[in-house]
Amino acid sequence: MPGITREEVAHLARLARLELKGEELEHFAGQLDDIIGAVARVSEVADQDVPPTSHPLPLTNVMRADEVRPSLTPEQALSGAPAQEQQRFKVPQILGED
Amino acid sequence: MTVIDLESYEDALATYDPVMGLEVHVELGTRTKMFCGCSTELKQDANSQTCPVCLGLPGALPVVNEIGVESAIKIGLALNCEIAEWCRFARKNYFYPDMPKNFQTSQYDEPIAFDGYLDVQLEDGEIFRVQIERAHMEEDTGKSTHVGGATGRIHGASHSLLDYNRAGIPLIEIVTKPIEGAGARAPEVAKAYVAELRELIKALGVSEARMEMGQMRCDVNLSLRPNGTETFGTRSETKNVNSLRSVERAARFEIQRHAAVLNSGGTIVQETRHFHEEDGSTTAGRIKDNAEDYRYFPEPDLVPVAPSRDWVEELRKGLPELPRLRRKRLKEEWGVNEHDMQSILNAGAVDLIVATTDAGAPSDQARKWWMGELARNANETGRSLDELPVTPAQVARVAELVAAGDLNDKLARQVLEGVLAGEGDPDTVVEKRGLKVVSDEGALGTAVDEAIAANAAIADKIRGGKVAAAGALVGAVMKATRGQADAARVRELILEKLGVEG
Numbered sequence: 001m002p003g004i005t006r007e008e009v010a011h012l013a014r015l016a017r018l019e020l021k022g023e024e025l026e027h028f029a030g031q032l033d034d035i036i037g038a039v040a041r042v043s044e045v046a047d048q049d050v051p052p053t054s055h056p057l058p059l060t061n062v063m064r065a066d067e068v069r070p071s072l073t074p075e076q077a078l079s080g081a082p083a084q085e086q087q088r089f090k091v092p093q094i095l096g097e098d
Numbered sequence: 099m100t101v102i103d104l105e106s107y108e109d110a111l112a113t114y115d116p117v118m119g120l121e122v123h124v125e126l127g128t129r130t131k132m133f134c135g136c137s138t139e140l141k142q143d144a145n146s147q148t149c150p151v152c153l154g155l156p157g158a159l160p161v162v163n164e165i166g167v168e169s170a171i172k173i174g175l176a177l178n179c180e181i182a183e184w185c186r187f188a189r190k191n192y193f194y195p196d197m198p199k200n201f202q203t204s205q206y207d208e209p210i211a212f213d214g215y216l217d218v219q220l221e222d223g224e225i226f227r228v229q230i231e232r233a234h235m236e237e238d239t240g241k242s243t244h245v246g247g248a249t250g251r252i253h254g255a256s257h258s259l260l261d262y263n264r265a266g267i268p269l270i271e272i273v274t275k276p277i278e279g280a281g282a283r284a285p286e287v288a289k290a291y292v293a294e295l296r297e298l299i300k301a302l303g304v305s306e307a308r309m310e311m312g313q314m315r316c317d318v319n320l321s322l323r324p325n326g327t328e329t330f331g332t333r334s335e336t337k338n339v340n341s342l343r344s345v346e347r348a349a350r351f352e353i354q355r356h357a358a359v360l361n362s363g364g365t366i367v368q369e370t371r372h373f374h375e376e377d378g379s380t381t382a383g384r385i386k387d388n389a390e391d392y393r394y395f396p397e398p399d400l401v402p403v404a405p406s407r408d409w410v411e412e413l414r415k416g417l418p419e420l421p422r423l424r425r426k427r428l429k430e431e432w433g434v435n436e437h438d439m440q441s442i443l444n445a446g447a448v449d450l451i452v453a454t455t456d457a458g459a460p461s462d463q464a465r466k467w468w469m470g471e472l473a474r475n476a477n478e479t480g481r482s483l484d485e486l487p488v489t490p491a492q493v494a495r496v497a498e499l500v501a502a503g504d505l506n507d508k509l510a511r512q513v514l515e516g517v518l519a520g521e522g523d524p525d526t527v528v529e530k531r532g533l534k535v536v537s538d539e540g541a542l543g544t545a546v547d548e549a550i551a552a553n554a555a556i557a558d559k560i561r562g563g564k565v566a567a568a569g570a571l572v573g574a575v576m577k578a579t580r581g582q583a584d585a586a587r588v589r590e591l592i593l594e595k596l597g598v599e600g
Contacts, residue, residue, distance in 0.1 A: 015391055017193050054186060054396035060404040063164040066128050069135025074145040077153060077262070087144040088243065088259035091195040095252050 004033045102379060103358040107282075107350060110322075110357030116284040117330050118277040118349060119319035120228075122295055124270045125238060125312070126169050127305045131266035132237045133160030133203060133400070138268075140311070144261040152266035154199030159399055162187075162235075166268040167210070167403055168413065169304035170235045173270055174211025175414050176298050177230045182210050184404040187235070187397040195260050196239035204271075206394040209234035210403065216298070218290040219422055220283065223436065228291050229275035240265040270304075276330065284320075285349035292316050292345050297421035297443075309340050316345050318373075320352040322360060331356070332366040336380050339373045347378035355380070428452070432461045445473055446483050453490035454497075463497035464490075471511050475518055488517045495524045508581045509533045535584045542575075542583060546591045549574040560596050568592050 009029045013020045020028065071077075074087050083090035131138060134151035150158035174181050188206035214230035241264050246256030272295065280287040296314055299307040307314040321333035334356070339348045356366055370383040419427075428448065429439045442448055447468045454464035468483060472493070476483050496513055499505040505513060505528070516527030528534060549571045550557045559567045568589055575588045593599070 011391075015191070015193075015393065055398060055401055057401070059401040060184070062161060062401045063167060064130075064135070064161040066130050066163050066165040067135060068130050068137045069149070071136045071147045071149050072153075074143060077145045077148045080155075085245075085259055086243075088261050089145070089195070089198075091258050091260060093256060094195065094242075094244075094258055095255070 004029050004036065102355055102381075103362070104351070104354040105357035105361055107354055110353050111282045113325060114322035114331075114353070114357055114360070115278075115281065115325050115327075116349070116353050117321050117323065117333075118274075118280070118284055118288055119333070120274045120277070120288060120291060120345075121317040121319070122272045122292060123238075123315045123317075124173070124272065124299055124305050124307060125314070126166055126268040126270060127303075127313075128163055128165045128169070128268050130163055132163050132166050132235070132268035133266060134158075136263075136266065142263055145263065147263040148265070152198075153262060154197070160203065160397075162400055162403065163268060166235060167405070169268070169302070170210045170233065170270050171405055171410060171413050172302050172304055172417065173272065173299065174214065174233050175410070176302055176417055176420070177211065177214040177216055177233060177272070179211035179214030179230060179233060181405055181410050182208060182212070182403075183407075184208075184402055185210050186402045187400045188394045189397050190236075191393045194239075195258065196242055197265060198240070198260075198262060202236060202239065203397055203400070204236035205234035210405070216291065216294060217422065218287065218294040220286055220290055221440075226280065226283075226287050226290070228277055228287070231273045231275045233270055233272045236269045236271055238264050238267040238269050284353065285346040288318060288349045289342050289346035293342050294422060296342075301418045301421050301424070303418075309342070312340065315340055318345060318348045318352070320349055320356070321366070322353065322356045331360075332368050334366060334369060334371050334380070336371045336373050337383065341375075344373060344375060344378070348373045348380060351378055351380055432465065434465070442469060445469060447473070450483055450490055450493075454493045457491045457494035459494035459497035460501075463500070464493065467493050467496065467510075467514065471514050472518075475514075486518060487520060488514065492517055492524055499524065499528070503584055504528070504535055505533065506535055506581070506584055509535065533582065535582055542579070542588065542591060543595075545575050545578045545583070546571075546588065546595060549578065550592070550595065557596060560592070560598055563598070565593070565598060 006025045006029050009020070009025045009032065013025070013028075078084045078087065078089065081089045126132075128138060130136060131152055134149050136147045136149050136152055139147070151160050171181055185205060185208035187203050188208075189201040190204045190206070191201045193200055209232035211233040212231065214233075216228050216230060217225050218228060219225055240260050240262040242252075243259045243261070244250055244252045244255035245259060247254035252258070274291070277284070277287060277291075292314075296307045296309070299305050299314065305313055309315070316339045318336045318339050319333045320336070321331040323329060323331045334352055336348045336352060339345050352371075359366055367382075371380040372383050373380050418424075425439060425443065425448070429436070432439075432451075434442070442451065442465065445468075447465075450468050451461065451464045454468065455461045472483060472486060472488065476486055493514075496505070496510050496517075499513070500507065500510050512531065512533055513524050513527045516522070516531055517524060521527050521530060553571060553574060556567050556570050560571070571592050572585055572588050575592070576583055576585060
């Protein structure tokens with residue numbers, strides 16, 4: 001099992017929009033390596049004939065009738081927003097100058 | 099603003115072979131969102147149709163909309179696809195504020211429908227088969243308003259405002275396989291495909307598929323390869339091309355642009371491009387590099403969808419007649435040519451005419467009113483035909499009154515005008531406006547006598563055998579009766595009184 005590299009952590013951090021310092025990249029690379037190593041033991045136990053599990057319960061086709069249920073009020077919906085304007089969620093600039 | 103070099107279309111095609119891929123998103127017409135019970139009604143107050151599920155609040159659990167799944171299967175079947183026996187949803191992770199969850203619930207490598215085709219008819223009648231790669235279920239994003247920029251664009255904006263009413267509305271994404279072999283007709287094929295798909299979606303009743311309202315949106319992927327070669331060139335992806343005409347223009351523009359780049363020794367960059375409705379051009383958007391990584395993984399909060407074969411077969415049995423075949427049948431039944439049928443289709447009049455004939459009108463009458471007076475009114479008032487406040491049954495009633503001789507065409511137009519103005523149904527308008535053909539022979543006879551007396555010279559001509567001159571007297575009588583006479587009967591009376599054989 002090859003180790004998780006610093007570059008891979010940097011890539012993940014970028015995708016997750018997390019700003020990590022140099023020493024944090026090293027630190028998390030080691031930690032992620034341990035975690036993945038632990039999870040990898042599962043594949044030692046599971047043979048080819050065991051399909052990957054995405055859901056713990058053997059359920060299918062849980063569906064909902066197409067019936068309208070009450071929504072939150074705009075005030076409730078926006079109550080957790082750090083900023084709002086015109087009854088909308090206000091978010092920082094999306095594109096920087098380029 | 100950089101000027102984009104374009105090769106002439108003919109020269110581009112002399113050297114290169116276009117390959118296209120079309121991705122169409124259809125917003126389903128369900129009452130509720132894909133994974134929660136929030137209403138999908140359009141044009142509501144901002145953020146008035148959200149809940150913990152579609153806002154992505156912690157602990158909220160999505161449950162899929164049964165009609166959403168059913169609609170996806172119907173679309174798949176109508177596109178001759180196989181329907182998955184078992185498939186899952188997947189999270190498509192990305193950071194953009196249009197999805198409060200930071201992922202879009204979609205399907206990844208297990209689409210509900212795959213491997214199909216749609217036959218489309220080109221303008222000269224040729225049938226072109228477009229292969230379908232897949233159709234999968236996902237959800238729409240919220241609506242962003244960019245503030246502080248010059249033109250409401252994201253560039254230069256200081257911040258953005260998000261309305262999540264649309265976030266979570268069911269979408270079906272339909273993806274073609276690479277469309278090869280269309281050559282110079284590629285733009286026409288693209289347009290015909292989207293048009294046929296729209297008709298199909300409407301016929302299935304799963305969405306109104308109004309492109310102008312964003313209920314159906316198309317991405318045009320296009321690449322060129324030198325004629326006679328197999329390997330695909332690098333493609334560009336033109337996003338959100340939202341009318342049939344634009345689909346054709348975008349494909350054409352990209353063919354000309356790619357050819358110019360390639361001919362000058364340049365290389366095409368794989369990127370998304372924005373289409374501009376004003377001049378039909380495209381401009382560069384985001385460059386698609388390998389950093390694009392959605393980290394798809396199976397959605398743990400939604401259980402797999404495993405449509406039983408019984409359900410699938412039941413839905414297959416309920417499929418409507420395919421629009422292309424229905425048009426062919428109607429064209430024959432109505433006895434119209436390809437061009438007229440196309441006009442009827444473009445006007446959105448097919449279903450209205452069918453409903454009018456179903457209400458008892460002969461098809462030529464139904465066509466005449468919908469494509470004439472009513473199309474003109476719709477055009478003038480900027481509405482579509484089905485938005486006019488007149489029903490097929492009312493149009494059929496007008497046709498019936500004309501057939502019975504109670505109205506002539508001129509009066510019938512006035513009746514329709516009255517119906518459109520909200521004066522009531524046709525019979526009420528006839529009553530209120532006093533629009534009845536003058537069939538009182540005595541009154542008509544007097545009017546004819548007066549017309550003859552006032553136009554002695556013309557009357558002499560007619561007596562002398564110039565029957566064609568009768569038109570002038572008919573006109574005079576019609577004027578005297580303010581149009582409320584049956585012109586054919588007037589003509590008969592004139593000829594009778596002047597002792598001439600019609």
